[in-house]
Amino acid sequence: EPEVTQTPSHQVTQMGQEVILRCVPISNHLYFYWYRQILGQKVEFLVSFYNNEISEKSEIFDDQFSVERPDGSNFTLKIRSTKLEDSAMYFCASSTQGALVGYTFGSGTRLTVV
Amino acid sequence: GESVGLHLPTLSVQEGDNSIINCAYSNSASDYFIWYKQESGKGPQFIIDIRSNMDKRQGQRVTVLLNKTVKHLSLQIAATQPGDSAVYFCAETPSLDKVIFGPGTSLSVIP
Numbered sequence: 082e083p084e085v086t087q088t089p090s091h092q093v094t095q096m097g098q099e100v101i102l103r104c105v106p107i108s109n110h111l112y113f114y115w116y117r118q119i120l121g122q123k124v125e126f127l128v129s130f131y132n133n134e135i136s137e138k139s140e141i142f143d144d145q146f147s148v149e150r151p152d153g154s155n156f157t158l159k160i161r162s163t164k165l166e167d168s169a170m171y172f173c174a175s176s177t178q179g180a181l182v183g184y185t186f187g188s189g190t191r192l193t194v195v
Numbered sequence: 196g197e198s199v200g201l202h203l204p205t206l207s208v209q210e211g212d213n214s215i216i217n218c219a220y221s222n223s224a225s226d227y228f229i230w231y232k233q234e235s236g237k238g239p240q241f242i243i244d245i246r247s248n249m250d251k252r253q254g255q256r257v258t259v260l261l262n263k264t265v266k267h268l269s270l271q272i273a274a275t276q277p278g279d280s281a282v283y284f285c286a287e288t289p290s291l292d293k294v295i296f297g298p299g300t301s302l303s304v305i306p
Contacts, residue, residue: 085238114293124231124239124284124296137292172238180288183229186238 083107085187087173093193094163102158102190104173113156114174114184115148117141124172130156131179163194207303214272216300218285221266225287229294230259230270233282239296242270242283272302280304 086105094100106113115127128138130148147159156175160167170191174184208214220228226247231239245252245259245268252259258271268285285297 116296123298124233126293126295129292131292137290139293174238179291180227180294183231183241183244184239184294186231186240188236188238 083185085173085175085185087171087187087190089190090188091191091193093195096165096194097162100160100163100192102160102171102173102192104156104158104187105154106156106173106175107185108154110175110177110185112176112179113148113150114176115158116172116174116186117169118172118189119169127158129179160192163192165194168192168194204298205301205303207305208275210277210304210306211274214270214275214279214302216270216272216283216285216302218268218270218297219266220268220285220287220297222287222289222295223266225289227288228259228261228268229286229288230257230268231284231286231296232279233284233299235281239284275302275304277304277306 088103113130116124118124126139128142128148129136145161149157170189172186172189174186176182176184229244230242232242233239243254243257243259245261250261256273260269280303282299282301284299286294288294
């Protein structure tokens, strides 16, 4: 069964440093998403991406965040200057028809900012 | 603002019993609703979905009910098994570009 792959599984970074979280969506999917989940809380929408541009973003997704699809397979989330409150699980997801079908999620990257 | 909430944050059931997890949503414009299951250390996994023009949909051991009048969604799991222990999230689609998750219900199955 096709999977969404995320790397690394766990990243520890110092406050103020830049991090890049990587995702390989399912190959025939066209819609890509990032979500985050602070420990014990709900899954929060960050951004959706289609046709090489952001289609929607949440209030969380401020100027410190950016996304990129640098080639035909990877989809990245960059946090420019990490804060302690950025510590969370970050999930990448992809779908064939946007939000009209269920997404396939990756296993997540646990980001710890110290 | 948009929100999807749950009535019961935790639920414990005996193995073999049926489970019912409830959810309230707030956005009348949402056209599509999904239930996800999240096991420890994993990402959300799609279970079942339902569109706003339906009030019931059945899958294998799972049934989703939608009551648009009171903006209520429920997930029924028949003959609950230990492998069903997880956190369950309802989610709604207020636009074509995003899915909004509820806060989650933790289901614990007692052997």
